Amino acid sequence: MRAEHHYDDESLIALLESGDDFSRDPHLTSCASCSEVATTLRQIAGALKEEDVWDPRELDETPCTETMSALRGYADEMSREDTFAAAHLQTLLAGPRDAWMSNLHAHPEYRTAGMVRSLIAATDHAIDTMPPDAVAIISLATEIADHLPASAYSTDTVAKLRGAAWRERAFALFYVGSYTEAEEAICASERHFSDCAVNEWDLGRADIVHALVNRGLDRDADAIVVARTAADRLRDFGDTQRYVSAVTIQAQMRMKAFDYAGALNLMLPVEQELSDRLSADAHARLLSNIAICQRGVGDVDGAIQSSRSAIFLFETLNVPTEVVRARANVTTLLREAGRIAEAVEELHAVRAGFERLAMAFDAAIVDLVLAEIYLSEGKYDEVESLCHQLIEYFKNAGVPSGPRAMTALAFAAEAAQQRSLTPELVHHVQRYIRSLPSQPMLLFAPPPE
């Protein structure tokens, strides 16, 4: 066994002085202890170049009691307002959403900063359950914020609240597809934040919404620029989750333009550097996007690996629909990589998954993919048997357009029996069944001869 030779300090300093890139040194890339010493030496040398390090003046280390008292007072006031708002939020949002603004007019005492904060939090929840409610709730927040007297609160409190309320309003409007109104709202948010002394984090968050709105308005170049600004701002503040969102928007814009290599260049470094700091959900979605891009640049094996990592994360999150969909994508990749046996094995598992989730059409598509593989191997009997199984499945599934799907499948089964089934015919049936959920009245017609 070969003894490991570590660098001494002298050698590392010589390496530092030579200006060589540490990351290219084979030992430093593999030895954690030497790498740590080298990094510290470089950081110390870097700090020694800074003027403030040499400044002999001492700063007063004593905490300021006035500041502490002001902060305590502000935090206590916020708590009081938030408690009051939490107690009255239900009254404000009582009845149908058309009545909420009248409720507010009837209760001028609800017009507080605390109520704006509570409404913003309520919007966040409503976006996932009832988006039009979210728009109505956040309209109340902007109405209150816009009429709050700035003098009643300290420094930038009201400007920040207005900015936050208008940003959330922009997002809610974006979510329901009102892009033009969303753009007006996000511009209002940015105007409010622009006057604040500490505003870059808030502006970074507004940039994300602005990038999404630009994307919705097909202003792709603007979306990339704004998302890049968002990423810079949010990274400074150590806001990893939102930073990754900003990078993902940039990447998605590149993917939209089929620039998969460019998108990968954005996402791969983020995944490598920040994977341990990302939430499982954000990490899984990032990996799924990476897999799409890897496939786009022809790195099918890489795409399979990324997809499998995403699947693992979706499993830990217990999101079965995402797990099965991601596994279905893997089967496509395996087929592209020529790993047919693995693909078939995976397809059976995916089919079972869709069936468990009562996703009849998705299960049928998987069977038709299997049929295509069997057909390429000349296994007509297996194809015919699969079609009959699918017909039985649709008979029992009770989906409205099931009979139409059964007609198409019977056609495929008959063609298999007559040995006239071709991959094109299977594709045709696949395409038809895929379109049924959105066009349930569509009749099946065999392809033209």
Added chain:
Amino acid sequence: MRLKTANVRRSADRVSERKVAVLEQNAIDAASNASRQASEKKPARPAATTPVIEPLIPNAQPTPADDVETLYLQHRSLLLYVACRKFRVPETDAENLIQEVFLSFLQTGTSIDKPRAWLVAAMCNASRHYWRASGRTESLPEDFNDHTDPDSHSLNDAFTMRMTVRQVLKYLQPRCRETLWLHYFEGRSAGDVARELQTTHRYAEKLIHNCLKRAREIYKTITTVNR
């Protein structure tokens, strides 16, 4: 070009060799620990033999006011350093900016993963705003508008390192400090350092290496104590 005045050099030379008993970073940690212990302290309860009615007050849970005070005590020194040393904000105004930063922190309305990183970035933001608002742009550092540090990708790590290295310098012999000042701050070559210190090129090289090595040893001692 970075501002490098003779005044800075003279000041650096005047730094005494005294041992600093409690270092800046230690003080931050000590303050934070004391505060944390205070907020985690639970009210003493006598052993009960008969059913006891739960007291309504005091509440053992730290309030938002406790939390913000703890954060203030933990990070004030670093934020003051950022404002006064990087952005040259007068110390008298820096405290107001720190208050502004903490008020903004309270208003985020969401949980912040890395409060120190957030606060340092906010302090840079507030300092830049301070100078813009007063219409002054001269005599400011050339990296005034820089955002993420390209080497460390973390402003707060870079400032913490600079605060610690500042402490390291206090422990070094004057000759070592001068060598590091000449080579790293002034960017002089080993040959230049040799001429300045009236010694040989080879010895100057050795001196640069030894002084940096010594600086790392002191740095390690300081940070190990902190951990």
